[in-house]
Structure formats: structure tokens, C-alpha cells
Amino acid sequence: MGEEAKEEFEPKIIGFTCNWCTYAGADLAGTSRKKYPPNVRIIRLMCSGRLDPMFVLKVLLNGADGVFIGGCHPGECHYIKGNFYARRRIAALRTILKQFGMDDRVGSYWISASEGDKFARTMKEMTEDIKKLGPNPMRGKIL
Amino acid sequence: MKGTELKYEDLEGVFKGLLDKKVVDCLVLPHRTGNNVSYIMVKDGDKIESPASAIFAPSFGVNAANIAKGWTIVEKVGIVAKPCEIRAAIELIKLKQLDPDSVLLITVDCSGAFTNEVYAEHFAEIGDLVDSAKIEGLKGKGIAIREACEICEHRLADFGDVIIARENGEKVQVAGLSEMGVEALTALELPLEDKEIERKEEKEKIVAEAKKREEELPKISSMEELEEFLRDCIVCKNCRDMCPVCYCKECFFDQPLGNPTGGDLLNLAGLREAIEVPANRLMYHLTRVYHVSTTCVGCGACEDACPKGIPLTRLYPVIAEKVQEIFEYVPGKDVEEPLPFITYEEEELEDKLR
Numbered sequence: 001m002g003e004e005a006k007e008e009f010e011p012k013i014i015g016f017t018c019n020w021c022t023y024a025g026a027d028l029a030g031t032s033r034k035k036y037p038p039n040v041r042i043i044r045l046m047c048s049g050r051l052d053p054m055f056v057l058k059v060l061l062n063g064a065d066g067v068f069i070g071g072c073h074p075g076e077c078h079y080i081k082g083n084f085y086a087r088r089r090i091a092a093l094r095t096i097l098k099q100f101g102m103d104d105r106v107g108s109y110w111i112s113a114s115e116g117d118k119f120a121r122t123m124k125e126m127t128e129d130i131k132k133l134g135p136n137p138m139r140g141k142i143l
Numbered sequence: 144m145k146g147t148e149l150k151y152e153d154l155e156g157v158f159k160g161l162l163d164k165k166v167v168d169c170l171v172l173p174h175r176t177g178n179n180v181s182y183i184m185v186k187d188g189d190k191i192e193s194p195a196s197a198i199f200a201p202s203f204g205v206n207a208a209n210i211a212k213g214w215t216i217v218e219k220v221g222i223v224a225k226p227c228e229i230r231a232a233i234e235l236i237k238l239k240q241l242d243p244d245s246v247l248l249i250t251v252d253c254s255g256a257f258t259n260e261v262y263a264e265h266f267a268e269i270g271d272l273v274d275s276a277k278i279e280g281l282k283g284k285g286i287a288i289r290e291a292c293e294i295c296e297h298r299l300a301d302f303g304d305v306i307i308a309r310e311n312g313e314k315v316q317v318a319g320l321s322e323m324g325v326e327a328l329t330a331l332e333l334p335l336e337d338k339e340i341e342r343k344e345e346k347e348k349i350v351a352e353a354k355k356r357e358e359e360l361p362k363i364s365s366m367e368e369l370e371e372f373l374r375d376c377i378v379c380k381n382c383r384d385m386c387p388v389c390y391c392k393e394c395f396f397d398q399p400l401g402n403p404t405g406g407d408l409l410n411l412a413g414l415r416e417a418i419e420v421p422a423n424r425l426m427y428h429l430t431r432v433y434h435v436s437t438t439c440v441g442c443g444a445c446e447d448a449c450p451k452g453i454p455l456t457r458l459y460p461v462i463a464e465k466v467q468e469i470f471e472y473v474p475g476k477d478v479e480e481p482l483p484f485i486t487y488e489e490e491e492l493e494d495k496l497r
Contacts, residue, residue: 053433054395054426054430054433057426057429057430057433058426061425061426061429062415074489074490075489081487084487084488084489085484085487087487087491087492087496088470088483088484088487088492089484090495090496091469091492091495091496092433092436092437092466092469092470092483092484093433094495094496095436095462095465095466095469095495096429096432096433096436096462096465096466098465099362099363099364099462099465100363100364100365100366100368100369101364101365101366102366106497107496107497108496108497109496109497137365137366137367138366141370142415142417142418142419143415143418143419143424143425143426
């Protein structure tokens, strides 16, 4: 443990991305060989509107250090308005998490299928931000 | 709005009239039995006796909207209740858990309430009616109103179909707010006249006082504090069952995923090395905070229902208010206003996402 603690903290970020935009954006980042930190584990949803805020609560309670949510730009949802609903839910969820100082661990971004560059950049920024925040206080807790 | 001024003793005639003239098929209203006040459902008007001694009584047992939750009836039921209960009923209408045509919502002014057990125990001191001065006096003697009532900004009856507003000298203003409410009063052949019940000053005073009290409440400001706050929770889910706006027919936390048992629990324990049992304590409360965040009317029924005495008012209504603020939504204010999660604007909230 002593050796490990000296190493830089590597956050675990869970990413929820929509099938049509951000997932394709991530794919593009990969195929165009953009470099970004390997801290994110992506879970593909069909739409950011599919994201039940309970998913976010659950991963946070299970010790994830950050949650990334990616969707199509507002107005460009594959299902017309899924991300408009998602936006309201995420805003409400982050307002709740703010009370407990956990809101900074959740970030949502609009990244289109052609924005591989933006995806890589966002991952880099988010990993940096979470590193600054340190590990999730719920990590390793018996819950 | 159309209304009239009545004396306390006239109210008996109003309620009896609603039943006799078939404006409503039945009435749910507070009823006094000795020191206690609880709800009864009345079909025969003769069973209503001096309602003024019960409907203004500062006693909170169950939220009346919780009684009507999920009703599918064709008859019309009149519900006589405090503002928080009527607001919850209006939220239930929006959640499609109550048919707006099958209820006549009659809102009564409230000055804050005691839990029903405190009320019954100290009835001699509290009496039928209280005002803010009396509540302060009682607080000095250690008889305090519920925390949810202390921080309540909506004590005046300005929601629902019919309002019963208290005035000095044992008088009330009875007025119809909605079309249905005016029709109901018209059927009673009351001398209605056009009137505006504007109590702006009083309202501002209540809001200022409530905000001040809310500031004074202990805050839960980190996950560690939340854990500490919920330490005594036994996950009985009574707070959910007594909550008027927690309405799912099948709660996630009654299903195998939310309420794992037996082999599922063993698997989870194996996966996570150790888990708490009953499982999902924090998850349950955080999910519930989110689920009621836009519709919570802050009635405090959750706190009253907690067998372990956890002051849940410091969790649910306090956080819900913050969420309602970002949508500029006041639950129960307007039955036509859509719930925040079923509507959106094309440009909004971008500053709240990251």
C-alpha cells in the first residue's frame, strides 16, 4: 500500500455516452489517433435521455471518482428532444449533489460525432479536474 | 374570485350543503374526537359537527393527499385540508394520480401545525386555534410546531378550488378560486360577490420568517455528514409510504435490484467484499431526494413517519427547494403548469451541467 500511495492518483471516470453523437465522437478520437487519458470507462446508451440519474448516484456510491455524460448538441438529438430532457435531469441531479459537495464529479458535455478532437480534449480536462478533487470520499466504504 | 364572509358557525352549513346539494358525493375533512383531530370521510352531512373546531386545528397526522393518491373514481370527493396537503393533491393531479374532475379541493389557512401526538397531549394549552403569537408562546414552554411548518412559506390558503381564509373575530372569507370552486359555492346559494383576497403583507412576513428559520436549520453539507445523518435509518421506507408525492405503483426499492435478498445479497457481498444490510440505505434516500425533488411540497410527513426520529425535513424539502428554484417551479401553485421534467426550453441551464 505504501508504494501505491506515493503514485499519482488515477481517477476512475464512468462515461455515459449517447450512441449517435458522443460515442461516435469517441470512436473518431480513436480512429484519428488522438491521445487522451485512459481513465474513462464508457457505457453506451442509445440517447443521453436514457440516462436515469440513478445510474449516476449508483456509480458515485460505488466509488467512481467522476461521471462523464455525453450527448448530442441541444437541438441535434437523434430522437429530437431526448437531450433536452436529459439536460433538465442532470441540472436537477447536480443541484442535489451540490449540497453534498459531489457536483464537481459529474460533468455533461455536448459532443457531436465529428468532434473527436473535442472528446479527447474533454477527457483530458475532466481527468485533470478530477485529479485535483482527489478520490471519491465514498470509495472503499461499506455501503 | 368570488366569495363571501361567513362566521365560524356557518361553516357547518357550508359543508353540509356541499353534501346535501350533491355538489360532492363525499367529503374528506378533519374531525375532532376529544383532544384528537383526524380525517374522516363523510357521506351523510349529519355526521358533521362544528367543523370549525377541527379544520383549523394545528394538528398534522397524515397528509390528506396521501389518502387520495391513486384514486380512480367517478364520484366527486371534496377534500378539506391545509395548504401543503392541497398542493400535494394538485401535484398528484399533474402526475395523473388523481382526476381533477373527481376532487373539489378546499384549502384552509394554516398557522403551522404540531404533530398529532403533540397536539393531543398538549390540547389544553394549544386549543382549537393558534396564531403566530400563540405559537411563539407555546415554543417557550417547549411545545414546538413541526420543523416542516417552521420553514413553510405557503401557510395561506391561495391554492385549490375553494379557499377558507381566517379573519379576526371568528370570521372567515370563503371564496372560489377555480371555476369549479365558484360553481360549488353558487350551488350553496351563498351571497357571493366579486372580491380579491390579497394578503400580500402577511404573506411576505411568513416567507421572510420561514426563510430565516430555514437558514437556522443544521445543514448536511457532505457525503460523510449525510451518512451520519442517516445512520439510524432502518430502510423501513415509511418516509416513502407516507409521502404524498412518492407515487410509483412499484417502487424500485421493492424490486430485486433495489431490494436484494438472499442469494443476490450474497453475490453483492462477494463482489464488494462487504455490504451493509439492509442494503441500499444511502442509494434509497438519494434516489428519493431526486424523485421528489420537483414535486416535494415540504409537508414533513416523511419526518413524522420515521420510526427512528430522523429529522428528514432537513433533507427532503430543503434540497427539493433548491431544485425547484432552478426551474422556477412552485409545486401545487398552478394545475396547468407542466412538471419540470416533462417540459424543456431550447436554451436553458447550460451553466448547471458541469
